[in-house]
Every structure is written in structure tokens, then in C-alpha cells.
Amino acid sequence: MVKIIADNILSPLGETTRDNLLAVRDGRSRLQTHRLWQIPDPFVASLFDQGQERPTYEMLVLSSILRCLDGCTLSGRVALVLSSTKGHTIGPDAHPFGESARRIERLIRPFLPKVESLTSLTVSNACVSGLSALIVARRLLEMGAYDYAIVAGCDVQSRFIVAGFQSFMAMSPEPCRPFDEDRCGLNLGEASATIIFKRCSDDEDFSRQWVALPGYMRNDAYHISTPSRTAEGSYLALTAALGHVASPLCISAHGTATLYNDEMEASAIHRASMGEVPVTALKGYFGHTMGAAGILESILTMHALQEGWIPATLGFNALGTSRPLHVVNRLQPLSTQQKQHPSFIKMMSGFGGCNTAMGFEYLGDTKGCEEILGDIKGRMCSGGEAKLMEPALSVRITPEGVTLCGEALPVDGAKGKSMLTALYRKYVGDYPKFYKMDLLSRLGFIAAELLFKKEGAHAAFDQSRAVLLFGQSASCVADRSFEATIQPGDNYFPSPADFVYTLPNIVLGEIAIRHQLHGETCYFALSERDDALIRQLVSQAFLDPATTSALYGWIDAPDDDHFVAELYILNIL
Amino acid sequence: MTELLETLKQQVIDALNLEDLTPEDIDVDAPLFGEGLGLDSIDALELIMILEKEYGIKHQSPAQGKEIFKSIRTMAEFIQANRTK
Numbered sequence: 001m002v003k004i005i006a007d008n009i010l011s012p013l014g015e016t017t018r019d020n021l022l023a024v025r026d027g028r029s030r031l032q033t034h035r036l037w038q039i040p041d042p043f044v045a046s047l048f049d050q051g052q053e054r055p056t057y058e059m060l061v062l063s064s065i066l067r068c069l070d071g072c073t074l075s076g077r078v079a080l081v082l083s084s085t086k087g088h089t090i091g092p093d094a095h096p097f098g099e100s101a102r103r104i105e106r107l108i109r110p111f112l113p114k115v116e117s118l119t120s121l122t123v124s125n126a127c128v129s130g131l132s133a134l135i136v137a138r139r140l141l142e143m144g145a146y147d148y149a150i151v152a153g154c155d156v157q158s159r160f161i162v163a164g165f166q167s168f169m170a171m172s173p174e175p176c177r178p179f180d181e182d183r184c185g186l187n188l189g190e191a192s193a194t195i196i197f198k199r200c201s202d203d204e205d206f207s208r209q210w211v212a213l214p215g216y217m218r219n220d221a222y223h224i225s226t227p228s229r230t231a232e233g234s235y236l237a238l239t240a241a242l243g244h245v246a247s248p249l250c251i252s253a254h255g256t257a258t259l260y261n262d263e264m265e266a267s268a269i270h271r272a273s274m275g276e277v278p279v280t281a282l283k284g285y286f287g288h289t290m291g292a293a294g295i296l297e298s299i300l301t302m303h304a305l306q307e308g309w310i311p312a313t314l315g316f317n318a319l320g321t322s323r324p325l326h327v328v329n330r331l332q333p334l335s336t337q338q339k340q341h342p343s344f345i346k347m348m349s350g351f352g353g354c355n356t357a358m359g360f361e362y363l364g365d366t367k368g369c370e371e372i373l374g375d376i377k378g379r380m381c382s383g384g385e386a387k388l389m390e391p392a393l394s395v396r397i398t399p400e401g402v403t404l405c406g407e408a409l410p411v412d413g414a415k416g417k418s419m420l421t422a423l424y425r426k427y428v429g430d431y432p433k434f435y436k437m438d439l440l441s442r443l444g445f446i447a448a449e450l451l452f453k454k455e456g457a458h459a460a461f462d463q464s465r466a467v468l469l470f471g472q473s474a475s476c477v478a479d480r481s482f483e484a485t486i487q488p489g490d491n492y493f494p495s496p497a498d499f500v501y502t503l504p505n506i507v508l509g510e511i512a513i514r515h516q517l518h519g520e521t522c523y524f525a526l527s528e529r530d531d532a533l534i535r536q537l538v539s540q541a542f543l544d545p546a547t548t549s550a551l552y553g554w555i556d557a558p559d560d561d562h563f564v565a566e567l568y569i570l571n572i573l
Numbered sequence: 574m575t576e577l578l579e580t581l582k583q584q585v586i587d588a589l590n591l592e593d594l595t596p597e598d599i600d601v602d603a604p605l606f607g608e609g610l611g612l613d614s615i616d617a618l619e620l621i622m623i624l625e626k627e628y629g630i631k632h633q634s635p636a637q638g639k640e641i642f643k644s645i646r647t648m649a650e651f652i653q654a655n656r657t658k
Contacts, residue, residue, distance in 0.1 A: 496618035
């Protein structure tokens with residue numbers, strides 16, 4: 001079992017979870033109109049003070065983690081699982097995405113004197129990053145690889161992000177209105193949020209504790225930026241997560257207040273026959289805090305339920321989804337009975353087509369606690385480490401050439417970046433979307449294509465094949481392309497097609513769409529290639545009972561002349 | 574108009590990375606979305622960006638875009654009527 005022993009929310013509304021909880025209870029928001037960073041149009045966002053010294057990504061993560069560590073002592077093996085869409089890859093002193101984890105690891109090490117080992121990684125899965133990080137961290141504890149996990153999510157806003165979302169015409173010119181009939185887009189937000197998980201033996205005291213239940217990631221395999229019209233991935237993730245929660249008191253939705261997201265979530269909830277369950281969305285208080293959102297909104301929902309109320313959906317007035325939905329429009333008090341043993345589901349969806357859902361359950365006083373614990377255990381179907389076979393197939397692509405299952409593949413003299421196009425023309429040829437992809441996506445797409453062709457006619461994998469990619473430089477080539485479209489002055493024409501690829505998990509979406517894979521998809525930014533850690537992170541994906549096969553490996557493209565993809569297909573024993 | 578149509582075809586090919594196509598392959602009256610060139614929602618946003626960048630026409634909402642972006646010809650007609658550069 002995995003329980004939550006500490007948490008913190010650091011946002012423009014306050015520096016502690018308590019501050020933020022009271023702000024939400026009182027209906028306060030820091031969403032306001034800003035004219036900043038030489039962006040031609042004003043925008044509405046929830047930002048930290050714009051003083052001289054803007055806190056960096058690392059400082060915000062560190063501040064939140066340290067506030068969390070204040071009341072607890074960690075020991076043994078600890079995983080530091082970070083969650084961010086962009087990390088510190090933008091602006092002054094930017095560095096490769098993977099490196100942030102090591103930097104933060106060094107910063108917090110002195111505060112963990114009793115810890116034997118500290119292993120760090122970053123989950124970067126677009127908007128679902130926070131919940132993906134919680135899902136992964138929970139499984140790493142469940143399989144016994146670590147004793148504690150510090151899960152910290154954060155993103156800092158910038159000219160880069162604002163210009164990108166403006167180019168997508170996804171920004172609301174006023175405070176956002178989740179699920180409302182007049183909603184017209186999202187607001188961005190800044191925050192840092194941390195949860196500390198502890199792996200517990202069954203005989204430990206769980207009274208007045210929150211337990212993290214198994215969560216799920218499912219891909220729409222539909223489009224890299226538009227959610228599925230049938231809400232496929234979200235529905236699959238939600239129903240899987242619901243298998244572990246007896247009767248959730250509410251659903252804490254993603255609720256970005258874009259036309260498409262909210263409509264899609266309403267469909268997913270309706271399809272899962274949960275239309276009667278109260279739905280709350282918190283973007284009206286914090287904006288969309290990106291990498292922090294899944295963690296922040298889980299913490300906030302947890303504490304609100306524990307205090308005896310479901311948060312109001314600030315900005316919501318009249319329902320604007322085609323499916324009926326019970327959106328909480330004012331603070332909803334819980335009954336005494338509900339208060340004793342609350343539980344809820346957190347949902348997220350994002351670019352790259354990935355959707356996530358995860359349950360949390362509170363065990364009240366010792367009386368009755370054991371019974372509930374037994375009940376929760378009965379609902380757990382996963383557990384234990386899966387027995388993995390050695391990889392069945394492998395491919396390695398570098399600017400110098402291609403090796404498929406140990407044999408060199410003829411590329412007719414093509415080298416470097418143009419070799420990928422040559423490979424596409426020779427071995428694929430019928431998928432012109434390839435030309436729209438950035439370097440990272442082209443690399444992953446071709447590698448997956450060669451492996452699947454080699455594998456031959458295979459059964460429809462649907463949800464059973466996970467795709468897990470690891471790298472250090474993330475989407476840095478696409479980042480530079482997009483930067484070039486947002487130069488100050490007369491050359492400010494932010495390109496949505498470039499912006500979408502500035503998320504490193506888009507390559508997973510491209511592979512999922514091409515091969516109709518609806519299973520788990522996740523991108524991890526690592527400080528360096530570490531095969532033992534990669535193996536561990538692949539193993540944890542098999543704790544999802546639907547996963548029986550994985551496409552995984554190291555994929556890194558720091559620039560047009562330097563790239564490597566070393567991908568494998570592995571099946572369960 | 575003919576000149577604008579030809580320029581526009583090349584601009585669309587370049588902006589949307591339609592690498593396997595040449596201007597001759599594009600029928601100016603064929604639908605851009607769905608059947609025809611099979612463009613998607615991100616392409617629609619890029620087309621809005623072409624209007625702004627190349628012709629100084631600002632802020633078309635995607636909803637208005639439906640009419641404007643039916644085909645290369647409807648797009649050219651809209652540009653001719655609204656261009657500021």
C-alpha cells in the first residue's frame with residue numbers, strides 16, 4: 001500500500017497547502033490580465049510576482065519540496081519523481097531537460113541525511129505530467145523498488161508558452177469558465193506542488209491517512225493536439241481507475257475550459273456512467289499550472305474533502321457540454337458520513353493524446369479503518385513485479401546508419417537528418433504527416449515503423465502495448481524552431497505547428513496514432529542514459545494489468561547532426 | 574488573381590510541409606480539409622498565420638476560417654478583399 005505522508009502547494013495564492021485551501025474555500029483567484037514579455041496581446045494568467053528576481057524552475061521545486069520535508073523524515077531508498085512540461089529549458093540559464101532532475105537532486109540531498117540512495121527522473125507528458133508522475137511513483141513503491149517517493153510538479157510561465165497557446169487560439173481573454181456554456185479557452189498559471197508517498201506494510205496504521213490507488217494512462221491514438229471525439233483514452237483511463245474506488249464522492253476534472261477538452265471529459269464521464277457524480281474543476285483559481293496541475297489539484301481536492309466540502313468550480317455558471325454533468329458550482333458540504341471516508345478520482349488529458357485517471361481514498365478513524373483497508377486491498381488487482389522477457393526486437397538509428405535486430409539496414413548512402421526522410425520514402429511512403437514532424441518525432445516514428453514491420457502481422461495491441469521513451473534533450477530542436485517564430489519586433493508570428501512539437505511526448509502520440517495503440521504512453525527526461533533505471537521504469541508499466549508488451553528505449557536528438565534512437569520491443573513472460 | 578493563386582499554393586505547401594506536393598498538384602477549387610489535401614486543425618491555425626504574416630490580415634477565428642479556408646480560391650478571394658500588405 002502507498003500512503004501520502006506530506007504535501008505542499010506553492011502558488012500565487014499562498015506558500016502552503018493550507019493557504020491555498022483557504023483561498024479556494026473563499027473563492028479567491030489570482031487570475032489577472034498581464035502585459036508582459038513583449039507579447040503583443042495581453043493575456044490572463046495566475047503568476048508569481050513579477051519582481052526583479054523571478055524564481056527559477058529549480059528554486060520553485062526546491063521550495064515546495066523543502067516545505068514538505070519540514071514535518072517528516074525520509075530514510076532508505078528514495079525516488080525523486082519530477083513532473084514538468086518544459087522544466088528549465090526556456091529563458092536565461094536554460095539547460096537540457098534531463099539535467100534539471102540531477103540539479104534538484106543535489107539541492108535537496110543535504111536535507112535528507114537518513115536517506116541511503118536518491119534516484120531522480122522527470123516525467124514530461126504534457127498536461128498529464130503531474131498525474132503520470134504520481135502513477136509512476138506509486139507503482140515504483142508498490143513493486144518495492146523504493147521506500148519513499150518525492151513527487152514534485154512545476155512549470156514557470158514565459159513568453160514561449162504564452163505565445164504558443166495564443167497561436168493555438170486556446171487562451172481565454174477573461175478568467176476561464178470550466179464546463180460553462182460561455183467558456184472560450186484556458187488561462188495559464190504558475191505553481192509548484194509536492195506529494196510525498198511512503199510504501200507501507202499492511203499492518204501499519206492507516207487511520208486518518210490518504211491512500212493512493214492505482215492510476216492509468218491511455219492514449220486516444222487520434223490526434224496530437226485535438227482530443228478524441230469519442231473520449232476514447234479518457235474513458236478507458238477513467239473506467240480502469242474506477243475499478244479501485246468504491247464510490248468516489250467527486251471527480252476532480254481537468255476542466256481547462258477549452259471547448260474541446262471539457263466536451264471530451266463530459267463524454268468520458270457520461271460513457272463511464274458517472275454522470276451523477278459531482279464534478280469539480282480548479283483552473284478558475286490557479287489557471288492551468290501544466291506540470292504542477294495533476295499534483296496540485298489532487299492535493300487540493302484531498303484536503304477539501306477531508307475538511308468536509310467539495311470545491312466550487314470557479315467561473316462555472318450554466319452547463320455547456322452536450323452530455324449532462326453534475327458540475328459543482330458552489331462549495332458543496334459533505335454529510336457527516338461522507339466526511340468519514342471520502343474518496344475521489346483525479347482526471348487529466350493532454351497533447352500527445354494521453355489521458356490519465358487515478359483514485360485517492362481517505363481512511364477515517366481507527367474504528368472501521370481496518371474494514372475499509374481490507375476492502376481497498378480487495379479492489380487492488382495489480383501488484384508484484386512482472387516477469388519480463390528479454391527484448392524480442394531492437395533497432396538503432398544514428399546519423400551514420402541503421403541497425404535492425406543486429407543487422408545493418410541499407411540506406412542507400414543517405415546520412416544525417418536526410419537519412420530519416422530516405423528511410424521514410426523507402427520503407428513507409430504512405431504517411432505524408434511524416435513531413436510535418438520535428439526531428440524527435442521523425443526519429444521515433446521511423447524507429448517504431450521499422451520494428452513493427454520486422455515484427456510482422458501482429459494482433460491488434462489496442463491497450464496492451466505501452467510506449468515508453470527516455471531521453472535527455474527532450475524537444476530542444478523543436479524548441480529552437482518555435483523560438484525563431486517568436487522573435488521580438490516585426491517577426492513575431494508564433495507557429496502552432498512548431499509549438500506542438502515543443503512537447504517531448506508528441507512523438508508518443510505520433511506512434512500511437514499510426515499504430516492505433518490505446519495503451520500507456522509516457523516520456524521520461526533523464527540526466528543521462530541509465531539502462532538500469534530505464535529497465536526499472538519499463539517494469540513499473542507492467543503493473544498496469546492491461547500491459548503485456550512495451551515499445552521502449554532511449555531517444556535523443558540534441559541537434560540535426562546528432563541523434564540516436566535505440567528502441568526495443570519487449571513482451572511479458 | 575491567377576498570380577495570387579499560384580503564390581498562395583506555394584505558401585501553403587511551404588507552411589504546411591506538404592513535401593510530396595508541387596503547386597501543379599493542387600486544384601484551386603478542391604477542398605483543403607477532409608477529402609482534398611486532408612489538412613487538420615493545426616494546419617488550419619497555420620493558415621490563419623499565413624494570412625497574418627504574408628497579407629497583414631489579423632485574428633480570424635477558427636469558426637470564420639471554415640468559410641475562408643474551403644479551397645485555395647476562397648482563400649485567395651478573401652485575401653484580395655482584406656489584405657493590408
